[in-house]
Amino acid sequence: MxxxxxxxxxxxxxxxxxxxxxxxxxxxxxxxxxxxxxxxxxxxxxxxxxxxxxxxxxxxxxxxxTQFDGTFPWSDNVDCVLKEVFHLPSFRPLQREVINAIMSELDTLVVMSTGAGKSLCYQLPAVVMKGLIVVVSPLISLIEDQLAGLRKLGIEGAALNQSTPKEDVKRIEAQLVQKGSSLRLLYITPEKLAKSKRLMNKLEKSAEVGALKVCLVSVTHFYQ
Structure with a gap:
């Protein structure tokens, strides 16, 4: 045993x-x-x-x-859009140079004082390039003001933040992946961008199909 x-x-x-x-x-x-x-x-x-x-x-x-204040293939179109769409007679200092740098597909850092016309530097390229420019901005009040201004000019813009209704989110996300979409400017708050993997995936897809042209961060304040 x-x-x-x-x-x-x-x-x-x-x-x-x-x-x-x-x-x-x-x-x-x-x-x-x-x-x-x-x-x-x-x-x-x-x-x-x-x-x-x-x-x-x-x-x-x-x-x-490169002399960014010089002539580029898009210069005539830029001047036309400035006058016909934005109803402005001329550029302010450095606006043309910034626009040319952006449309040259260069990483661009712009430091301008308040009221110097920073918004035109990315709004105008969105119209000329006939594509989407994403603007990351924390200031919802400023976003609303800019969207109101775009509507008056007949330029389609939209915004995504934590309080955006789901129906609007779905509609905007669908536009992101449409190459022929009429959406020109999309303002996104940093919180929305950081917390939404779905949105990040949509933006990646937008770039893949050629709809997304430029991403930028707007309104950075420096304090002494």
Missing amino acids: AANCENGNSSRVSIELAEIIEEIEFNQRKIAELIERNEVLEQRKAEIELALEIRNVEQAEKIAN
Whole structure:
């Protein structure tokens, strides 16, 4: 009887040992797969970093060799939209340069005083480019004022924030992925952008289909 118990214990131990060995081998295979995957990711990471570095160098060279107050292929159209759509006789200082930089698809940092005409620098390109420009702004009152101004000019704009009705959200999100959409400016609060993965996915899709042209952050205050 004792011999049978010993044989049973030995069998269970052998089974447990075999299971442990099998699990170790499985884990080793998974570790090898993860190491291989990590090597692929590291290589891709290096390729992307190099591409970004080259892009930055090329962009810096392009900026250094460009006179943004000069003539561009879109200059006539820009002047026409300024007068016919925005009903303005001329640009304020630096507006033309900023518009040309944006339409040259360059990363652009603009510092202007209040009332200097920053909004025109992205509203006008939205009309000329016939695409969507997304404006991230925390000031809902300013967004509402700008949307009211756009409506008077016949330019379609919209806003998304935490209080936007669901029906409006669905309608706007549908417009984001339509390349021929008439939506020109979409104002989004930072909170809405940060908390909505669905919106981020829609914006990525909008860029893929060629509808989204420019993303920018508006109204940054510096305090001393």
